[in-house]
Amino acid sequence: MKYNFDEVIDRIGTNSSKWDYREKIFGTEDVLPLWVADMDFPCPPCVVEAIIKRAQHPIYGYPGKPREFYAAAVHWLKRRFGVDVQPEWMATVPGVVPGIHIAIEAFTNPGDKVVVQPPVYHPFFRAIRNRGRQIVENPLMEKDGRYYMDFADLREKIDERTRMLILCSPHNPVGRVWERDELLELADICMKNDIIIISDEIHSDLVYEKGKHIPLFSLSPEISNHCITFISVSKTFNLAGLFTSIAFTENPKILRELKMAIHKASMEDINLFGIEALIAAYNEGEDWLEELLLYLKGNAEYISNFLRERIPQVKMQVPEGTYLGWMDFRELGLRGEELKEFIIRKAKLGLNDGMMFGAQGEGFQRINFACSRKTLEEAMLRLEKAVKELKA
Numbered sequence: 328m329k330y331n332f333d334e335v336i337d338r339i340g341t342n343s344s345k346w347d348y349r350e351k352i353f354g355t356e357d358v359l360p361l362w363v364a365d366m367d368f369p370c371p372p373c374v375v376e377a378i379i380k381r382a383q384h385p386i387y388g389y390p391g392k393p394r395e396f397y398a399a400a401v402h403w404l405k406r407r408f409g410v411d412v413q414p415e416w417m418a419t420v421p422g423v424v425p426g427i428h429i430a431i432e433a434f435t436n437p438g439d440k441v442v443v444q445p446p447v448y449h450p451f452f453r454a455i456r457n458r459g460r461q462i463v464e465n466p467l468m469e470k471d472g473r474y475y476m477d478f479a480d481l482r483e484k485i486d487e488r489t490r491m492l493i494l495c496s497p498h499n500p501v502g503r504v505w506e507r508d509e510l511l512e513l514a515d516i517c518m519k520n521d522i523i524i525i526s527d528e529i530h531s532d533l534v535y536e537k538g539k540h541i542p543l544f545s546l547s548p549e550i551s552n553h554c555i556t557f558i559s560v561s562k563t564f565n566l567a568g569l570f571t572s573i574a575f576t577e578n579p580k581i582l583r584e585l586k587m588a589i590h591k592a593s594m595e596d597i598n599l600f601g602i603e604a605l606i607a608a609y610n611e612g613e614d615w616l617e618e619l620l621l622y623l624k625g626n627a628e629y630i631s632n633f634l635r636e637r638i639p640q641v642k643m644q645v646p647e648g649t650y651l652g653w654m655d656f657r658e659l660g661l662r663g664e665e666l667k668e669f670i671i672r673k674a675k676l677g678l679n680d681g682m683m684f685g686a687q688g689e690g691f692q693r694i695n696f697a698c699s700r701k702t703l704e705e706a707m708l709r710l711e712k713a714v715k716e717l718k719a
């Protein structure tokens with residue numbers, strides 16, 4: 328291993344949302360934080376070098392977006408997924424969530440319906456609600472810990488006000504990497520009903536089986552013309568604080584309208600250091616990512632095995648993608664707030680309560696396992712102790 332993911336790096340005092348704001352988020356400093364989706368690992372050295380190099384020039388005025396920026400993203404997508412994206416299809420946004428807000432504003436009207444597939448990344452709900460649109464829930468179905476889309480339910484719920492579907496691919500929090508047939512059926516339903524698909528592919532690089540993630544747009548020219556894809560270096564290379572993301576679509580009309588809406592919201596500017604970071608990460612960060620994926624998969628397997636052997640009432644499948652584990656606590660019999668309190672007060676863990684991702688998440692907790700193995704070992708011991716005390 329060229330990179331050392333075992334090293335525990337103290338993030339306290341770095342103004343880290345995950346570590347420095349525990350009191351505010353959990354009501355106590357006393358939790359081991361394994362919640363918000365950033366990693367406790369340093370980003371690739373090539374990124375640090377690029378940022379330091381740029382920082383040494385002491386003028387940090389408004390940046391432009393150089394050709395190398397788009398070229399780096401285009402080549403990355405080609406190398407990782409074998410797909411051809413043109414730089415002309417791309418627009419920039421500071422984050423995927425702001426981009427989704429803008430897309431909702433641009434392609435739906437107040438009162439229109441937007442479909443989500445809960446349990447799902449919670450800011451989707453807020454984006455729809457805050458824009459005065461209606462949320463349509465098309466819940467995923469669970470079978471033996473694996474989740475599937477419910478196409479019959481989707482077909483039933485669509486009406487003439489249904490204008491958009493937000494796809495989470497790979498899916499946060501359930502860790503599914505959607506397969507070709509699933510994506511094709513979903514796209515077919517949406518195209519037949521003239522529903523635009525927002526494909527949030529922020530986790531697409533964090534997939535444990537090579538070649539498993541299929542960018543939605545790549546399935547056919549028709550699908551490509553019916554969707555907007557969001558990608559980012561923020562999850563892949565741990566750069567969320569640099570606020571640099573990309574939206575792309577092959578459809579010139581959709582792109583024009585999206586760019587106009589981004590401009591209207593004054594959201595097209597991205598971070599000076601984010602530009603340097605993206606170029607370095609996409610051009611030189613691939614070996615780092617490959618090692619990271621091995622480490623993360625080892626972490627997921629560690630949790631899953633620990634639970635099976637020592638806390639069998641709690642279950643977690645190794646996700647197919649993302650560094651987020653969806654832990655099933657339903658056998659403990661704690662409902663809603665009870666489980667949340669148990670995790671914070673008794674296990675002393677800072678996780679994401681399952682209910683954040685929709686009512687379907689009751690009895691679940693999301694764990695972010697992008698940390699050193701040592702931190703996870705501590706987390707599992709805390710959980711084991713708390714569960715034993717609960718039963719005593």
Ligand SMILES: Cc1ncc(COP(=O)(O)O)c(C=O)c1O
Binds near residue numbers: 448
């Ligand atoms: C599915 C998904 N979309 C978007 C984001 C956040 O994107 P950004 O920070 O670029 O707004 C996250 C972060 O966890 C996520 O899981």
